[in-house]
Amino acid sequence: MEGSPIHILGIETSCDETAAAVIRNDLLLSNCVASQELIHRYFGGVVPELASRAHQQKIIPVVEEAIIRANITKNDLDGIAFTRGPGLMGALLVGVSFAKSFALSLDIPMMEVNHLEGHVLAHFIRRETEGNLWKSPTFPFLCLTVSGGHTQIILVSDPLQMEILGETQDDAAGEAFDKAAKILGFPYPGGPFIDKLAANGNPDSFAFPHPQMPGYEFSFSGLKTSFLNFIHSNVNRDADFIDRHKADICASLQYRIVQILLEKLTRAAEEYKIKDIAIAGGVSANSGLRAALLMAGEKMGWNVFIPPIEFCTDNAAMIAMAGYHKFVRGKFASQQITPLARMPIVTG
Numbered sequence: 001m002e003g004s005p006i007h008i009l010g011i012e013t014s015c016d017e018t019a020a021a022v023i024r025n026d027l028l029l030s031n032c033v034a035s036q037e038l039i040h041r042y043f044g045g046v047v048p049e050l051a052s053r054a055h056q057q058k059i060i061p062v063v064e065e066a067i068i069r070a071n072i073t074k075n076d077l078d079g080i081a082f083t084r085g086p087g088l089m090g091a092l093l094v095g096v097s098f099a100k101s102f103a104l105s106l107d108i109p110m111m112e113v114n115h116l117e118g119h120v121l122a123h124f125i126r127r128e129t130e131g132n133l134w135k136s137p138t139f140p141f142l143c144l145t146v147s148g149g150h151t152q153i154i155l156v157s158d159p160l161q162m163e164i165l166g167e168t169q170d171d172a173a174g175e176a177f178d179k180a181a182k183i184l185g186f187p188y189p190g191g192p193f194i195d196k197l198a199a200n201g202n203p204d205s206f207a208f209p210h211p212q213m214p215g216y217e218f219s220f221s222g223l224k225t226s227f228l229n230f231i232h233s234n235v236n237r238d239a240d241f242i243d244r245h246k247a248d249i250c251a252s253l254q255y256r257i258v259q260i261l262l263e264k265l266t267r268a269a270e271e272y273k274i275k276d277i278a279i280a281g282g283v284s285a286n287s288g289l290r291a292a293l294l295m296a297g298e299k300m301g302w303n304v305f306i307p308p309i310e311f312c313t314d315n316a317a318m319i320a321m322a323g324y325h326k327f328v329r330g331k332f333a334s335q336q337i338t339p340l341a342r343m344p345i346v347t348g
């Protein structure tokens with residue numbers, strides 16, 4: 001990178017993680033996340049009102065920590081990137097309002113970031129420890145973004161040029177994991193519990209349905225209903241059914257979800273003749289998906305890009321990274337900006 005280095009603070013408060021991070025150009029200096037998992041666990045999902053209150057309490061300490069860990073002072077910051085949406089309105093409001101006042105007080109520009117754009121651009125964050133081994137995808141590439149709220153296949157032509165080829169028409173992949181986990185009695189968020197148990201199960205034990213959706217669209221609500229019926233009818237016959245078959249149930253469900261995702265991704269890679277294939281979002285932490293993608297990559301001759309776990313789930317480093325690209329192109333947000341609960345990916 002030429003010229004003097006650019007320091008960007010990223011702020012993420014779209015759901016239940018209060019996160020702040022600092023990058024110097026594309027190099028990560030700090031990445032701090034205060035999880036609210038325990039606050040919401042009791043209710044079996046994120047409670048929006050509790051999320052905004054927790055963000056309000058945590059935003060200042062988390063930002064302070066990110067600046068200290070980056071070994072800079074607030075006066076070294078060149079810009080502030082924040083998640084404008086999509087997400088929970090009350091949660092977003094905390095991050096957006098904080099970013100606006102902090103940018104105003106430091107007299108530096110701020111950059112709005114779409115949370116999903118952030119997940120995709122997490123692939124460009126460089127970490128000191130990786131040295132020369134670090135590699136990011138080359139454009140154009142395909143990114144399967146799978147999180148608690150979204151399931152999308154995105155054609156990425158440039159850091160700020162993204163086109164959604166297809167997405168879920170109902171539940172997201174993460175929701176499918178979490179709802180199934182709830183049916184099995186696991187705490188929220190249940191995706192990681194299924195992942196862990198699946199490692200010791202046989203994926204061929206139970207056959208769950210594979211939805212037939214047009215193009216690159218996804219649907220997970222049918223799978224959820226069939227899973228619910230499957231569990232109910234088996235538990236009616238045998239009260240210990242879940243306990244006795246936990247690992248096999250998890251392995252079979254995970255196998256099906258991964259199959260659904262990879263089938264469409266493979267078709268998109270063939271149609272668009274793209275060899276650089278990436279995954280992003282919380283579900284990209286899933287070991288079954290990671291392994292299946294590596295195998296598919298080998299078979300299809302893809303260059304596969306799988307983010308480190310800390311960049312899969314919600315974090316602010318990805319927001320800072322997206323903000324950096326906007327900063328260098330002079331794409332700044334105004335002080336009148338408001339959060340958006342629903343926010344399309346803006347291209348260009």
Ligand code: KG4
Nearest residue numbers: 147148149174189191195282283286313314
């Ligand atoms: O991207 P993310 O942190 O938040 C949203 O933007 O939604 O994704 C959270 C989702 C949750 O549904 C969670 O269960 C899922 O990612 N998840 C996983 C795993 N780790 C997180 N799902 C399956 N296996 C995992 N290891």
Ligand code: ZN
Nearest residue numbers: 147281282314
């Ligand atoms: Zn996310």
